[in-house]
Amino acid sequence: MPVTVLLVDDEPLVRAGLRAVLEAQPDIEVVGEAADGAAVIPLVRQLRPDVVAMDVRMPLLDGIEATRAVLRTVDEPPKILVVTTFENDEYVYEALRAGADGFLLKRARPAEIVHAVRLVAEGESLLFPASVRQLAAQYGEDGGNRAARALLERARLTEREAEVLRLVARGLSNAEIAARLVVGTETVKSHVSAVLAKLGARDRTQAVITAYESGFVAPG
Amino acid sequence: MPVTVLLVDDEPLVRAGLRAVLEAQPDIEVVGEAADGAAVIPLVRQLRPDVVAMDVRMPLLDGIEATRAVLRTVDEPPKILVVTTFENDEYVYEALRAGADGFLLKRARPAEIVHAVRLVAEGESLLFPASVRQLAAQYGEDGGNRAARALLERARLTEREAEVLRLVARGLSNAEIAARLVVGTETVKSHVSAVLAKLGARDRTQAVITAYESGFVAPG
DNA sequence: GATCGTCTCCCCCGTGCGGGGGAGGCTCGT
């Protein structure tokens, strides 16, 4: 059975574009569209899509609130793929924190869009690292530090949070990090939580993956 | 205050070599030597070293048993650095499982040995990834797959365990891995535990780090 | 036939982790 998708975006053009891209795939089926967040819940209940491709900025009910609403009111909720116009959209992190499963740039190439839908449908929530990876690629061969800086800008990690992420990515526990930084474990927990939210990671394991994939820490 | 080290090896030559290398450092002090595992516990109690550099294969009491004994009988036990002659030593994994904090190849360059001692003294248990990294480097430019295979051989991961590690390194939870592999979560837990033990990792985060550092999974 | 390794699943149990809040102090910019 194909992956069913519900499109939610206030711009008809974007919906048409997504539909064209996705319907070109034999294993993906667009089962519905909505123009704003308020229409999402009844449609989800009725259509039971596997994935909801949801714009962040919308009239009436934005993508963040809509995401929260869907996850709270629907049992066996669909995977939620947050769609955004440009990378520096801090609403995305709010949406990911609200429980969205991934995010996607509108300017992404068709193949990437299709890939993203398939991934979230499979239950992967690793879209963020993938996007960061492509971001790192933008910075070319010397990717390392610039990509790391880009991650910092993108995710808006504070200095302290970046420091904590570095230690997390070296395998230290919260207690060990606390000892190293000479602060309380509760403080470290706060920083780690902030990092997870900003990276769209579910746990420290995913944060470490993002750190490696983005070049924020370098292997070897 | 300097890092104090106790050397445990049945070969006087090796002890002399380690001593020469370590004593060349102003911040490292060799406070004692032992020729077999049986002599370790009283010496540890008496000298209270920060680090014990312990050979694996020794007469009377081998490094594994000695490690276990020290950790069980001494409070505030020293960090234990397992020393081995060649990489394919399965006793090393036993030792790491017994609670050793890191391992070290005898053929390592002096700078690496010094580095290893400092690291474990600081409370890092990441020596394994570092060593794997140098292993990966041995395999040259095409490191990737061969390094991964080397990790498999080295750690003696079974196929299933390798499969589980790959999924862990993609950020999946035990429940998600179970769903993906169509087995019970308890089964996944068993595999994950086996992987952690074999890699000398404390938790899945450290396992992911090892996976990246070894080239078992490739970033980008 | 017996043994070994692997894969599968089960139990109990402690705790580290992460989410949800809140709150005080600090610096900086307006």
Place this chain on the structure above:
DNA sequence: ACGAGCCTCCCCCGCACGGGGGAGACGATC
């Protein structure tokens, strides 16, 4: 003087995680 952002620490809470055991089924090997 005020707010914004950051760092610090605190509470409660649920759960996934990981350690420690054990056990049955299967195939390969001897």
